[in-house]
Amino acid sequence: METNHPVKPEELSQQHPADIADTLQRLPVEEGLTLLQAMPAEPAGHALVELEYDYRAEVVASLAPQELVRLVQPLEHHETADLIAELEGRSREQIIQRLPDDVALPVRTLLDYPEDSAGGIMSDRFVTLSMDESVERSQERLRNSETFLSDDISYLYVVDAKKALKGIVSFRDLVFAAPGSKVSAIMRKQVTCLRLWDDQEEISRQFAHYHYLGLPVLDDQDRVVGVVRSSDVLEIAREEATEDMQLMVGLSGEERVLTSWKKSLPRRLPWLLVNLATAFAAAAVVGMYEGVIAQWTALAVFLPIIAGQGGNAGMQTLTVIIRDMALGEISPGDGRRALVKELILGIANGLAIGLVVGAVSYLWKGSALLGWIVFAAMVLNQLAAGLAGVLIPFTLKRLRVDPALASSIFLTTITDVAGFFFFLSLAALAMRWALPQ
Amino acid sequence: METNHPVKPEELSQQHPADIADTLQRLPVEEGLTLLQAMPAEPAGHALVELEYDYRAEVVASLAPQELVRLVQPLEHHETADLIAELEGRSREQIIQRLPDDVALPVRTLLDYPEDSAGGIMSDRFVTLSMDESVERSQERLRNSETFLSDDISYLYVVDAKKALKGIVSFRDLVFAAPGSKVSAIMRKQVTCLRLWDDQEEISRQFAHYHYLGLPVLDDQDRVVGVVRSSDVLEIAREEATEDMQLMVGLSGEERVLTSWKKSLPRRLPWLLVNLATAFAAAAVVGMYEGVIAQWTALAVFLPIIAGQGGNAGMQTLTVIIRDMALGEISPGDGRRALVKELILGIANGLAIGLVVGAVSYLWKGSALLGWIVFAAMVLNQLAAGLAGVLIPFTLKRLRVDPALASSIFLTTITDVAGFFFFLSLAALAMRWALPQ
Numbered sequence: 087m088e089t090n091h092p093v094k095p096e097e098l099s100q101q102h103p104a105d106i107a108d109t110l111q112r113l114p115v116e117e118g119l120t121l122l123q124a125m126p127a128e129p130a131g132h133a134l135v136e137l138e139y140d141y142r143a144e145v146v147a148s149l150a151p152q153e154l155v156r157l158v159q160p161l162e163h164h165e166t167a168d169l170i171a172e173l174e175g176r177s178r179e180q181i182i183q184r185l186p187d188d189v190a191l192p193v194r195t196l197l198d199y200p201e202d203s204a205g206g207i208m209s210d211r212f213v214t215l216s217m218d219e220s221v222e223r224s225q226e227r228l229r230n231s232e233t234f235l236s237d238d239i240s241y242l243y244v245v246d247a248k249k250a251l252k253g254i255v256s257f258r259d260l261v262f263a264a265p266g267s268k269v270s271a272i273m274r275k276q277v278t279c280l281r282l283w284d285d286q287e288e289i290s291r292q293f294a295h296y297h298y299l300g301l302p303v304l305d306d307q308d309r310v311v312g313v314v315r316s317s318d319v320l321e322i323a324r325e326e327a328t329e330d331m332q333l334m335v336g337l338s339g340e341e342r343v344l345t346s347w348k349k350s351l352p353r354r355l356p357w358l359l360v361n362l363a364t365a366f367a368a369a370a371v372v373g374m375y376e377g378v379i380a381q382w383t384a385l386a387v388f389l390p391i392i393a394g395q396g397g398n399a400g401m402q403t404l405t406v407i408i409r410d411m412a413l414g415e416i417s418p419g420d421g422r423r424a425l426v427k428e429l430i431l432g433i434a435n436g437l438a439i440g441l442v443v444g445a446v447s448y449l450w451k452g453s454a455l456l457g458w459i460v461f462a463a464m465v466l467n468q469l470a471a472g473l474a475g476v477l478i479p480f481t482l483k484r485l486r487v488d489p490a491l492a493s494s495i496f497l498t499t500i501t502d503v504a505g506f507f508f509f510l511s512l513a514a515l516a517m518r519w520a521l522p523q
Numbered sequence: 524m525e526t527n528h529p530v531k532p533e534e535l536s537q538q539h540p541a542d543i544a545d546t547l548q549r550l551p552v553e554e555g556l557t558l559l560q561a562m563p564a565e566p567a568g569h570a571l572v573e574l575e576y577d578y579r580a581e582v583v584a585s586l587a588p589q590e591l592v593r594l595v596q597p598l599e600h601h602e603t604a605d606l607i608a609e610l611e612g613r614s615r616e617q618i619i620q621r622l623p624d625d626v627a628l629p630v631r632t633l634l635d636y637p638e639d640s641a642g643g644i645m646s647d648r649f650v651t652l653s654m655d656e657s658v659e660r661s662q663e664r665l666r667n668s669e670t671f672l673s674d675d676i677s678y679l680y681v682v683d684a685k686k687a688l689k690g691i692v693s694f695r696d697l698v699f700a701a702p703g704s705k706v707s708a709i710m711r712k713q714v715t716c717l718r719l720w721d722d723q724e725e726i727s728r729q730f731a732h733y734h735y736l737g738l739p740v741l742d743d744q745d746r747v748v749g750v751v752r753s754s755d756v757l758e759i760a761r762e763e764a765t766e767d768m769q770l771m772v773g774l775s776g777e778e779r780v781l782t783s784w785k786k787s788l789p790r791r792l793p794w795l796l797v798n799l800a801t802a803f804a805a806a807a808v809v810g811m812y813e814g815v816i817a818q819w820t821a822l823a824v825f826l827p828i829i830a831g832q833g834g835n836a837g838m839q840t841l842t843v844i845i846r847d848m849a850l851g852e853i854s855p856g857d858g859r860r861a862l863v864k865e866l867i868l869g870i871a872n873g874l875a876i877g878l879v880v881g882a883v884s885y886l887w888k889g890s891a892l893l894g895w896i897v898f899a900a901m902v903l904n905q906l907a908a909g910l911a912g913v914l915i916p917f918t919l920k921r922l923r924v925d926p927a928l929a930s931s932i933f934l935t936t937i938t939d940v941a942g943f944f945f946f947l948s949l950a951a952l953a954m955r956w957a958l959p960q
Contacts, residue, residue, distance in 0.1 A: 102733060104732045104734075108852075108854070112856075112857075225698055240677050240694075240736075256694070257694030257697075258694045261662055261665060261666070261694055262665065290761075293754070293757055294758050294761050295541045296541055297754040297755070297757070299677070299752075299753070299754055315736075316753045316754050317730070317734040317736055317753050318734070319757065320734070320756065320760055321731050321734070323757060323760060323761050324760050324761065324764045327761045327764045328764045328849060328850065330765075330768070331767070331768045331842050331846055332842055332846060334768075335839050335842050336839060337839055341843050342843065342852065343844055343853060343857050343860065343861045344857070346864070347864045347867045347868050347871070350868055351868060351872070354836075354868065355871075355876075358835060358836055358839075358872055359875075359879065362831075362832060362876055362880060364831070365827055365831035366828065366883070368831065369824050369825060369827050372824045372826070372827060373824045376820050376823070379816070379820050380817075383813050384813065386809055386813070386823040386826065387810045389826055389827065390802055390809060390830060390939055390943070391799070391802040391805075391806050393827060393830060393831075394798060394799075394805065394830075394935060395795065395799060395802060397834070398772065398773065398794075398795060398798040398932060399791075399795055402794075405768050405771075405772050405774060406769070406780060406782075408768070409768055409769060410780045412765060413762075413765065415545075415575075415779065415780070417545065417549065419549075420549075420780050420781070423780065424780045427780075427784045427787070431784050431788060431791065435788070435792055438792055439796065439799055442796065442799060443799060446803070494835075495835060498831060498835075502827055506827070
């Protein structure tokens with residue numbers, strides 16, 4: 087047993103907050119709470135930020151207001167806002183009122199932006215320079231405000247008298263510049279910016295696409311109000327990109343191995359019931375041909391093969407498309423290209439698999455007719471799988487639904503229904519025309 | 524039609540290299556080549572680096588040696604090495620020999636490290652300071668070497684006489700330090716480092732976990748030989764994390780919507796044939812009970828429901844685990860926790876779905892016995908799905924295979940085989956004991 091000996095708060099405090107969080111979220115919430123309360127605010131507050139979503143929500147809801155206020159004290163405003171955002175309206179107000187005024191005000195502002203917008207993920211800690219100041223004077227001023235600055239600030243933002251962004255200067259630029267030159271002379275004027283309401287998924291795509299280190303966030307009047315850093319986006323990018331894997335099979339997108347079964351059940355069961363409804367559609371197709379199966383039982387043996395091959399091929403197509411959509415690498419016109427490619431692949435795969443499965447069926451059951459039926463059904467089914475694999479995500483996207491949402495459930499419905507229909511209707515036709523009654 | 528008017532190289536050159544690459548890889552390779560050759564080396568070289576894997580390999584292989592040498596000229600050494608790595612031994616040597624000596628040597632060194640190691644992804648462009656130098660003297664020296672420095676360098680590495688790493692200084696530190704102080708006095712001594720052979724997946728986990736901006740890479744003698752930046756890791760993190768979605772369903776992990784069908788077919792078809800082999804296992808189970816189905820055809824109608832529910836529930840379990848493994852959030856001991864959780868969920872989901880599907884079967888086919896058989900088979904199948912969803916990825920991991928590899932294919936085999944066996948053997952038993960012959 088790994089967790090036999092109790093965790094000591096003094097030892098835990100020495101670790102990196104991300105590692106402290108890892109340890110805590112493997113313990114029952116009550117134990118986690120006790121440990122957090124026994125640690126100094128500095129590591130405990132940062133560890134709280136690093137906890138996984140469900141566990142963190144429980145911890146934040148269970149902490150006494152004065153204890154939560156203690157823990158958020160070493161945090162940046164946007165981290166505090168993220169934690170408080172998990173509370174209901176009244177408890178939220180309780181906490182904010184206990185915060186010092188110079189924290190409560192910015193936290194309130196940050197809470198107004200949607201969680202998944204630039205405003206919701208940005209830090210409001212950044213440094214501005216005035217255009218007309220000299221490099222020397224700027225350096226001096228910075229030296230005196232050192233406490234305000236953290237390690238991960240790479241750029242300084244140059245603003246005019248109305249606080250509107252005019253350019254950026256890196257610390258590197260400051261080091262290299264002649265001390266007497268004006269800030270406006272060394273700043274770079276072409277600056278990529280984010281707007282407060284930009285979507286975080288789009289932001290993470292931009293960071294990955296253009297390899298940004300950090301971008302300023304502007305309000306309606308072009309004033310810098312925050313900054314988004316690549317280190318913050320990295321975690322979002324990993325989570326967003328993998329969320330789709332979960333959505334495809336009917337999961338919340340936020341479930342972890344450590345999520346308790348009580349939380350999982352109400353999230354998973356509804357999608358399993360949706361799947362059940364769609365499975366009945368496939369069953370109904372088989373039901374339509376019960377008479378045929380009654381006369382030719384060998385057909386039943388091939389149902390799992392038809393369903394399995396259609397499902398797997400369709401999932402291949404679907405996954406390629408969902409992944410490219412998640413990575414933001416789909417442009418207008420790519421849908422048609424994808425369709426053409428997948429139809430060709432459907433025919434090619436269908437012919438190859440159909441030949442194998444047709445030959446095996448013939449050898450197994452001794453009926454050449456069955457072999458041909460299986461062959462033809464497989465080609466048609468592979469075509470349907472490619473078609474469904476392309477059309478489902480593009481249709482969901484056009485309906486402004488996440489293209490991954492339950493897509494594997496819809497896909498297997500189509501491949502099952504189409505596959506069984508092709509196979510059993512061909513068999514029914516064959517029995518009527520080719521077999522002696 | 525979006526691509527009706529030809530793309531002009533002069534206009535293309537003005538865009539960001541990542542956007543140029545986006546345009547190029549939607550054109551046939553010959554057109555892409557012509558455009559690259561018509562553009563100045565500066566944007567064209569950087570665009571070449573940004574092309575997606577398959578397209579880039581084709582372009583690099585088709586470029587004349589002198590043209591490739593022209594295009595890599597504005598690139599960093601590690602980018603040049605990445606491009607050359609795609610060529611065969613002889614063509615590779617041809618290019619390297621045409622490079623200037625001060626480029627050929629470092630490129631050769633970088634080519635020696637595995638592509639997915641710290642050595643394979645690091646940049647060899649970084650700046651060192653001496654411990655005994657003053658801050659003022661360091662700044663002066665840096666000012667004179669400006670051409671060597673790029674924008675995205677945040678840290679300077681402090682080394683001793685043997686070039687071993689002793690600490691780091693940020694540009695910010697340099698700006699704030701008193702000009703007369705020694706570098707050794709302002710440097711931070713606790714530095715997280717990477718080693719040349721560290722795995723890139725592990726590196727991207729560390730960057731996401733600890734929010735690093737950049738980390739130095741050391742050789743055996745603790746000398747700094749390169750630096751890995753968070754902006755480089757971001758793209759790796761997104762690709763690694765989503766690769767698993769592809770591996771699960773039998774894709775290469777590198778397929779894109781734009782990948783041609785000729786490249787896709789030989790990658791997808793083998794896994795479809797593996798799936799076919801496993802589908803025959805499920806078919807064989809049905810075959811064992813052909814006699815039972817012949818007497819009770821209604822059973823065939825329920826096969827798709829059994830298979831569909833087992834497959835979907837198993838995929839939910841599998842996906843939660845694969846995702847946590849991909850994000851590096853599984854610790855020893857989590858396997859047992861996952862097993863307990865999934866078995867509880869299997870029973871709970873099984874009872875809920877079993878009741879619904881049992882009741883519907885009774886109402887549809889008018890047989891209470893059939894209802895009970897479907898109910899019992901569903902509970903057992905959901906348990907088997909949970910069990911398989913946990914055991915498959917942990918077993919693959921223990922076998923040192925990627926836990927995602929073809930896992931959905933193995934999973935549906937188990938849920939199909941187990942589900943059909945439970946359902947049909949229960950039906951066979953019931954027919955023998957409960958139904959009047």
